[in-house]
Amino acid sequence: MQLVKQSPWQRFRPWVITAVVVLIFAWAFSGIPLASVKPQALIITKAIFHGLFHPDWSYVYTGDGEDLVTALVETLAIAFLGTFISAILSVPFAFLAARTKKGFFTPRSTLGKVILTIVRVFPEIVLAIMFIKAVGPGAYAGVLAVSIHSIGMLGKLFSEAVENIDRGPNEAIVAAGGSALDGLTLATLPAVMPEFMNYTLYRFEIAVRSAAILGMVGAGGIGAPLIFALQTRQWPKVGIILLGIIIMVTVIDFLSGQLRKKLV
Template sequence: MGIVQPDWHYVYQGNGEDLVSVMLQTLAIAFVGTIISAFISIPFAFWAAKRRQRHFSVVSTSGRVILAVVRTFPEIVLAIMFIKAVGPGAFAGVLALGVHSVGMLGKLFAESIEAIDIGPSESIASVGGNAVNGLMFATLPQVLPAFASYSLYRFEISVRSATILGMVGAGGVGTPLLFAIQTRSWSRVGIILIGIIITVTIIDYLSGWLRKQLG
């Protein structure tokens, strides 16, 4: 009956523990975690990107292996590990999402780097430009739109993940949801689930619109 008769009084109470407050905290965890991972993923992406050569590359292969290892740890496992390291709360959730997202974004960023047109870089080199000039004026302008698009997509996923991290003590809406389930407060469970559905739907729509603009 929780969905049918949700606890509307819990939507906003002004005490910092209502639905609006915990959903904003959840979005903040997902946003900060995504921003951190996006910046960290860039050097990993250049490390893991395959060079235009046919023989085996130890450098790119080692980068891909590291990113694959990072992706094997689910966010909730990382959250438990970081809770042990830094204590319960939103900071542990940010670290968990940030580290896990590096594995995914690093791989996608690396694939974007591999797909670029090397013509502009060769043109810069032919007129005396160095590697930094090629990176700044040829490589980054080609890959930054893709980086931004993938980061927005990762933010969508992080919002969903952040909603459950609180169940292990990593902040966000998962904590009150777990407490409501344990106390069998189904009307509270209902309004929290409605809040999650509305928030995720809005974020998906906005992110999809922004990615279309970038594409």
């Protein structure tokens, strides 16, 4: 068996790539200002961990609408309603952005992709602050922020699903005398609906996490009591809130995963 002789570049290429990556990481970390550790850091750290491991169980449910259960339900409602609205509004944008014809430049598809890109540029936290200024603080602003941001992401995923389907059944319906609407309702939508549902469930998982954060700027949900507890250093309350978020997200991820397995 004859061995292939390697060139000097082939022998040293892994070392060169490793050196370049190390230099990039060194350059990136060199720009991070490392502040000195405060003298009270150890005391504060102990207090935080003590509160996290000794959560305030009395905050779970008080019956006055200001407890953990109520805030978690509101967070789920924000995520569900925002995802539901965006899933419906994303469908026309998906068909607008989908490239169904061959060609380097298609004005309709390009326009749709540009619109969805512009929507995705704005983070949910920024949209939440903007809607709070427009409609006031509360869950309504959170729903608007989640739904608008989700349109950009779901529209992109839906359009890719439309682009990847088999066009044969649609073309066969049109060739048999059917209209474009017949091809859409009888061939295209049944083919893409499972993927639409799959992406919607996946987006709902993300929306639950986002809704838990948006409350920190006043957009409703569990984020508001969490930021208040952090500011007032009520670490046992922070601990029970974080525990509630972990349980909620874990259950949602499990149920959504089981549903997506049945759809795919």
